[in-house]
Amino acid sequence: MLTGASIVSQPTPAGSRAEPVRYNFRETEAKWRAVWEERGTFRATADRSKPKYYVLEMFPYPSGRIHMGHVRNYTQGDVVARYRRAKGFNVLHPMGWDAFGLPAENAAMEKKVHPRKWTYENIATMKAQLKSMGLSLDWSRELATCDPSYYRHQQKMFLDFWKAGLAYRKEAWVNWDPVDNTVLANEQVIDGKGWRTGATVERRKLAQWNLKITQFADELLERLDTMDRWPEKVRLMQANWIGKSEGARVFFELTGPGIAGGEKLEIFTTRPDTLFGASFMAISPDHPLAVRLAASDPALADFIAECRRTGTSAAEIETAEKKGYRTAVSVKHAVKPDETLPVYVANFVLMEYGTGAIFGCPGHDQRDLDFARKYGLKVIPVVLPPGEQAAVFVIRDVAYVEDGTIINSGFLNGLSVADAKRAIIRHLEEKGLGKGTVQYKLRDWLVSRQRYWGCPIPAIHCPACGVVPVPEKDLPVTLPDDVEFDAPGNPLDRHPTWKHVNCPKCGGPAQRETDTFDTFIDSSWYFDRFTSPHCETAPFDREEHEYWMPVDQYIGGVEHAILHLLYSRFWTRAMRTVQLAGRDEPFDGLFTQGMVCHETYRAPDGNWLFPEEVKRSEGGGVVRASDGAPVSVGRSEKMSKSKKNVVDPDQIIRDYGADTARWFMLSDSPPERDLEWTEAGVSGAWRFQQRLYRLLSAAIAGLPPAGSAKPAQFTDAAMALRRAAHRAAAGVGEDIQRFHFNKGVARLYELANAIEAFRLASDADRWALRETLDIFVRLIGPMTPHLGEELWQMLGGQGLLADAPWPAADPALLVDDEVTVAVQVNGKLRATLRLPKDAGKQAAEAAALAMPETQRAMAGKPPKKIVVVPNRIVNVVV
């Protein structure tokens, strides 16, 4: 009998020392993982009788070891997956490896390991680490993108896309590192030099493979509006990236030396309404006309060469001066027949956007104005701001870019900007001088990489037949194993035999394509493959794919907001185009998690220190543990090896257990925000695990067996406990669905506090306590699954907690029959009042006015007005 005693401070048996009950997480966690694995608890099979739920976290690059960002990502996904299982969904929760990529080649160069060996060793290590987290993953679906059984389908799909016109070759300017003999991505060029070699990067024109993502530009943009389970931020970033703008193309007739009769210059503008204000034309240094004119104009050739030397980094562009070179040619003004306009080559005009040529209207574009002032060109205002007089309005230092009334523009005069756009486009189209068009910033996806460790592009270059697809029967084109990394450049290119093949068309000697695919291709369809990863005849089994897709909940870092997610959306449409699948969108719900941060530490010599190298001194400062040297503590930043502010997940799991790591990841910080990793937070999470174990151990004795008949009567305290439990059941589920894990955690703390404060006095109390514990354990299951299973077993639960249903909240217990109402006088809180739920306005008013606190605050004045919000507030205005 524990009457009146706290259920926790249970007296220990006489004679025994008060040994605190300790939860042995090491043994227990391993035990339950073995049970799940042995029973195949998380293996998924398509079952049309149940609703499906596909939970996916972005698969990792096998860099060597998992980091805290992975732990956070996979914990969140696992909570969702386990919760959905408990709610009766047929859950697919797979894991794989984004296994191609440059780090493997760097490792090969530095450590003389073959990229394949390095990659698969890393996979083995990281798989063991992920397993130690107790994730509810179906490992039977594991895949690695570097496996030929995976990428053969990718090669096949590429051939299909090629046939359908979605893949093509195009000459493109690339950053060429002359030392490594390779192409560099823009972000690998620092101050015009290669990031690895320090060599000055050259701009070279190379034939490269491209995928026609621009074909879907409009669709990719329009569909964003309907994707309401994606973060607003990501949709906005994608919309900006696609960058739709409406305007017109206009043709200007060229005149001057070297110009053939009738030759035209085509420009793109979003402001055709300002055409009458044009005072110059500007073309890109890469524009064919510029290149042609340079052949007979050495000064222009120098100018173009100088432009090409200027880097493409953000900082350089910002500081680069706007410069132009006046060519010998001019154009006839499209709408003012007797005027001509000079043609400049300008360093700020991009060949890749629009037509690589613009017209300059200095009055209504700041950059054009700066240019015009610099080169002494005319400034003709053609939009009059409201309230200004046309006769006296002039543009000084600031271009006018807002709406207004059109002036100095012939038949457009008097129109608004929007009307003028419509009118001029109609005019241009009628006269054959131009046409209204839509322009996108989005460019086609360049997928060629001069690398070894990637998926080979299945194409053959034949001197007679040109570029020929590898026949399907010869797929996959696999990578040769015997490669050397001691020389710069692509090992595939200098391999003695690999690239030499016979042309599949004419049988003559030919060469393989030695470029490999951008690894973003690998990750553009892995989620499709997960639906049937062992299918040999196709990328996936169509029926399995139909059942499981789309991904219901995708979770990963916001750094993939544009590229990976946009490419995946494209790939899905490309597959639809070649009738491989019928979907438009791969990801129904998307969640982007925040980063994991930690304080940074620096020794007096300026070197970074790992968190485990520092300690708190007695004086409260932070010192180096080895010698007590003072340490300067920097602000919390994203964990990174370079600043050594990292904590190893392995270490945490070893010292505190997976459940503690998971619990800490979920508590306090909202999952979309950055999380600060602190020692105090971890030990707090650990203490809670221990506390729960003690709580259950102590409470369990003397409880009625599971399934005992419900008593007819409960005390108020027991009813309060039951209400708390049922409210938690409803609330935590809601929190998980809405990704408010931190709030769910807070509710569980509250319920634990209520359980601990509950005093047992009767059998009915014991029944209520068992009911509450039963609910509680089910609720913590998704968050701390190992401890959950252990407690579930202690409670005598049926089967595994991982298979147990989510507790159903009794609606009758979710509503209180009494509510607390706030009493305000002139909007200031003066008292609170307990009232029966849904008490009438009059009763509430009377009760509030009767309170001495109310009367005192009213100071004898009569009420002017009384506002009553039922069950909430009574506000007396005097």
Add this chain to the structure above:
RNA sequence: GCCCCUGUGGCGGAAUUGGUAGACGCGGCAGACUCAAAAUCUGUUGCCCGCAAGGGCGUGUUGGUUCGAGUCCGACCAGGGGCACCA
């Protein structure tokens, strides 16, 4: 430069539609247990005045709407993110 987001105790953060600001956790303080410490438990903890009862102030700053504003509107300040010669 353009676009977007966020500002709440010592700290992380709660607060359906405008309706009791600070749930929950961390940390602090006081106490219990202990020879002592750790662990654990109990109480307390926004700031200011007051012995107390009680009162005043308080969600980045500032102005407004409202019976009532963390929440809505305007201006500003600070921090973070994205894009960036995009015509």
